[in-house]
Amino acid sequence: MSAPTLTSRQRARCRPDPVRWVVLIGLAVLAVITLVPFGLVALNAVKSPADYSQGGPLQPPNSLYLQGIIDFWVRVDFGEKLWNSTVIAGSVAVFAVLVSVVAAYALGIGRVRGRMWIIAIFLLANLMPQEALIYPLYYMAKEVDLYDTRLAVIIIFTAVQAAFGTYLLSAVLSRFPTEILDAARIDGAGKWHTLWRVVVPMSWPTLSVLLVFFFIWTWNEFFIPLVMLVSNENQTVPVALGVLQGQRLMDATTQSASALLGIVPAVVFFLLFQRTLTRGIAAGAVK
Incomplete structure (x- = not known):
């Protein structure tokens, strides 16, 4: 044979x-x-x-x-700074995704009047530098008694990140299969039920990518938290690193320890959600 x-x-x-x-x-x-x-x-x-x-x-x-890492941890109370960054970045990631989904659902599927102009405004908001926004943000936070609070930074970055998320998701949801929406409407599902039971589960790969990116982007933000969070107990990790290094109170090894402690949490978060990020990008590429 x-x-x-x-x-x-x-x-x-x-x-x-x-x-x-x-x-x-x-x-x-x-x-x-x-x-x-x-x-x-x-x-x-x-x-x-x-x-x-x-x-x-x-x-x-x-x-x-390891004494350099211990000295830096104690000197800046790094545990408190780590908690502040985690609360701010995590809250912004969740709230920004929620706002983006609701706004993009209205723009991409609801087809509101003036949709293109609204999307153009969101795009313009993403193009504006933070330096141009800091004074009005500072003034408004002072007026509503939110200056030097984590809530002020969470609100600011939720709006900033949601502008990008709305711009991206509105383009994605504008190509959402109309057959599925018609089937949900025939079954008696309302707009909110369709959003949370149909649109969100099918769009979860894209939403998970936004969630990861929003967390990392907010974690690495420096300028706005530097201006808005002046109290030591409210400062984030990047602000604490920048302020302490600007005072020139550390030697080279302690500076390396501070840099290591500053990047490790973001790297760990990325590694934990790496599979989610990869699946979301692959699903978006297939679509």
Whole structure:
């Protein structure tokens, strides 16, 4: 009995693709280049000042030195700053997604009058720099007695992030299958029931991507929290890092420890939701 022969298409699939290997090698090189700064920060964060002065930033430490991380944690009360950033970023992510869904449902599916002008306004809001917004935001927060509170920052960034979310989701929901909406309407579902029982579950991959991005973007915000949160007990992690480093009270190893503690929570959050983010992007690409 003769062995089965491969067709030309099967042989082409078995043959190694040089373009694929070039792309993989290029991505690996870019990944290494991206990880090198994080590696240097982690290396110097566990290095004593004596090791740093003798061997510089590239030499491995003679022993594991954690006192710099402990000193920085105690000096800035990092646990409190971590809680503030988590509350603000988490609240903004949830509220901004909710506002974006409701507004985009009205614009993308409800087809309100002047839809294009409203979307253009949301786009313009995303293009405005924060420096142009800070004075009116500061004045309004003072007027309503919300200055130097986490609630003020949550409201501000909820509006900012929801502007982008509304602009994005309105384009997505404008192509929502009308057959599904008609079927829900025939079954007697109202607008709110259709939104939360039909539209939101089917759009969850896109919403999960927005949720992750809103959290990370808000976590890394510096300028508006710097102006709006002046009390030490209300400051976020980026503000605490910037203020303390601006005072020049830390050596190189403690600065590395502060940078490491500042980026680890965002990296952990991204790794925890990496599968959700990947699925959301893949689902959007398939659509």
